[in-house]
Amino acid sequence: MAIQHLKDKSPSFLAALLVLTLAPLYFISYQYRLVHPYGGSGTSKDDDAFSSTDFVRDWLSTHVVAPFNPSALATHCNLTEWHPNLVFNLENANGGIGNVRGNTLDFLFFAIEAGASIILPGRATRSEEDISNVWAARGTFDSFFDEEWFLHTMAQAFPQMAIYKLERHHKMLAPLPGNYLPRSRRSDTDPSNTKQAYLEHLDHWLKENPNFQPENLTLVNLERTLWDIDTRSLPLGFRRNFGQILRINPTIRRLAGIVVLNLAITFRHNINPASAIPRKAFYGAHLRTEADAKGAGWLNDGYSNFSAQTDAYIAQALKHNLRTIYVASGNSTDLELFRVKAASHRPPLNVTSKFDLLPPNEAAALRELSWDQQALVDYEVLQRCSVFGGIVKSSFSYNIAITRDQRLEDEGRVIDPWGVMHREEGVAFDDGVSRVLGRDAWHEQRIPRGMWP
Ligand SMILES: *[C@@H]1O[C@H](CO)[C@@H](O)[C@H](O)[C@H]1NC(C)=O
Ligand SMILES: *[C@@H]1O[C@H](CO)[C@@H](O)[C@H](O)[C@H]1NC(C)=O
Numbered sequence: 374m375a376i377q378h379l380k381d382k383s384p385s386f387l388a389a390l391l392v393l394t395l396a397p398l399y400f401i402s403y404q405y406r407l408v409h410p411y412g413g414s415g416t417s418k419d420d421d422a423f424s425s426t427d428f429v430r431d432w433l434s435t436h437v438v439a440p441f442n443p444s445a446l447a448t449h450c451n452l453t454e455w456h457p458n459l460v461f462n463l464e465n466a467n468g469g470i471g472n473v474r475g476n477t478l479d480f481l482f483f484a485i486e487a488g489a490s491i492i493l494p495g496r497a498t499r500s501e502e503d504i505s506n507v508w509a510a511r512g513t514f515d516s517f518f519d520e521e522w523f524l525h526t527m528a529q530a531f532p533q534m535a536i537y538k539l540e541r542h543h544k545m546l547a548p549l550p551g552n553y554l555p556r557s558r559r560s561d562t563d564p565s566n567t568k569q570a571y572l573e574h575l576d577h578w579l580k581e582n583p584n585f586q587p588e589n590l591t592l593v594n595l596e597r598t599l600w601d602i603d604t605r606s607l608p609l610g611f612r613r614n615f616g617q618i619l620r621i622n623p624t625i626r627r628l629a630g631i632v633v634l635n636l637a638i639t640f641r642h643n644i645n646p647a648s649a650i651p652r653k654a655f656y657g658a659h660l661r662t663e664a665d666a667k668g669a670g671w672l673n674d675g676y677s678n679f680s681a682q683t684d685a686y687i688a689q690a691l692k693h694n695l696r697t698i699y700v701a702s703g704n705s706t707d708l709e710l711f712r713v714k715a716a717s718h719r720p721p722l723n724v725t726s727k728f729d730l731l732p733p734n735e736a737a738a739l740r741e742l743s744w745d746q747q748a749l750v751d752y753e754v755l756q757r758c759s760v761f762g763g764i765v766k767s768s769f770s771y772n773i774a775i776t777r778d779q780r781l782e783d784e785g786r787v788i789d790p791w792g793v794m795h796r797e798e799g800v801a802f803d804d805g806v807s808r809v810l811g812r813d814a815w816h817e818q819r820i821p822r823g824m825w826p
């Protein structure tokens with residue numbers, strides 16, 4: 374694998390991350406010591422500090438879909454005819470983690486089937502002033518994802534693929550004019566959407582292009598797609614492992630470990646950090662009522678406005694005997710309203726969130742990150758809650774449910790998550806550990822087969 378290592382990191386992001394990396398454990402281990410003076414005789418302060426470090430370390434080394442098995446990917450990779458001269462660039466991944474993850478995985482899949490090299494995929498970033506503007510600037514791969522893990526696993530699974538990393542102002546090879554929109558690989562909706570049909574379509578597009586010289590390095594900008602591959606037409610192992618190539622940036626993910634540790638301390642839950650989905654610990658809710666969701670009309674369907682979402686989350690938490698609700702929301706006003714509502718409920722429930730559970734310095738550093746980066750902490754915490762609730766129009770919510778469902782499948786606990794649509798009104802998905810509220814024809818058609826766990 375050829376990697377061109379060139380630095381392309383925003384200095385402010387790096388600075389924020391450096392601050393985030395060092396400090397939190399000291400604060401947390403101090404707190405942990407206060408609340409958990411266990412260990413009995415002979416326990417020194419150092420041992421206690423160590424157990425809190427252990428908690429975070431064990432939590433971080435645990436993944437919902439595990440272990441990662443690259444050989445299932447490598448086998449598929451052997452079916453590819455490689456053309457290192459052809460370089461794909463993902464032109465316009467955008468949105469939050471749910472969409473960017475989907476865009477990026479689709480892009481990688483199309484590159485693998487074409488045997489192309491790639492430019493390390495970036496994304497468009499959201500405006501901080503207007504969160505409905507998702508095209509404001511550019512973000513690097515590592516602003517969301519774990520770059521080292523990605524390069525390592527790509528080299529294991531797809532050793533023939535070259536990955537180029539470009540500097541921001543690096544003079545790029547001119548791409549062929551126009552974005553190439555790959556032919557769909559949704560063979561479920563149209564059986565003629567085969568790999569061969571896609572490759573012929575690509576070949577035709579390239580040959581139509583007067584600048585195309587097969588012998589020369591050719592850069593092609595790929596138009597983004599979302600859930601445009603029938604993942605269930607692929608070998609089971611491929612579908613299961615492919616999405617694991619993308620992990621969250623480890624510095625941001627580490628904050629999620631600290632959040633869960635502090636949640637365990639504050640609400641006195643005995644959480645085993647090595648358990649991917651701990652039972653009977655806490656409920657995780659994605660309260661998706663922010664201005665952009667409202668603006669897009671997501672909350673008008675009778676199942677998704679603030680009161681409908683919060684009623685449903687409280688009911689589901691109580692059904693599972695969970696009295697602590699970890700809430701992910703990009704709207705602090707709504708978060709506060711939910712807190713008040715839960716506290717005045719009979720029986721009362723405790724609502725908490727990432728900013729409540731981080732020591733002040735770290736909470737301040739997290740605030741320095743962008744809106745979508747902050748949400749990555751929620752994404753990680755919610756993956757690991759006992760029971761999860763989200764809404765169907767959110768790819769963020771649905772992605773958490775689909776990934777957790779893969780774990781049930783791995784454990785042989787197969788509950789048809791879509792059966793609930795026939796039993797209950799206004800629920801799109803429920804597999805016992807995750808429930809997705811609301812109905813949405815487009816997502817219900819695209820996601821069950823198109824989203825990568
Ligand atoms: C891929 O092909 C190579 C060369 O033919 C072979 O050595 C390797 O074992 C194959 N890998 C897999 C996972 O099938
Ligand atoms: C292709 O490469 C050859 C040899 O390097 C060069 O002479 C030619 O100009 C290139 N063609 C294009 C279209 O860049």
Ligand SMILES: *[C@@H]1O[C@H](CO)[C@@H](O)[C@H](O)[C@H]1NC(C)=O
Nearest residue numbers: 662663664665703704706707
């Ligand atoms: C937060 O929610 C309130 C209503 O509860 C709304 O007025 C406000 O615009 C929202 N802000 C954002 C950033 O979503």
Ligand SMILES: *[C@@H]1O[C@H](CO)[C@@H](O)[C@H](O)[C@H]1NC(C)=O
Nearest residue numbers: 674675676677678679680681
């Ligand atoms: C929210 O939706 C419920 C139906 O589930 C409806 O009764 C209620 O009036 C809605 N509230 C608002 C503020 O729109």
Ligand SMILES: *[C@@H]1O[C@H](CO)[C@@H](O)[C@H](O)[C@H]1NC(C)=O
Nearest residue numbers: 639640716717721722723724
């Ligand atoms: C949980 O909620 C109860 C009831 O509102 C409250 O008395 C208690 O202090 C809360 N626990 C924490 C740790 O905030």
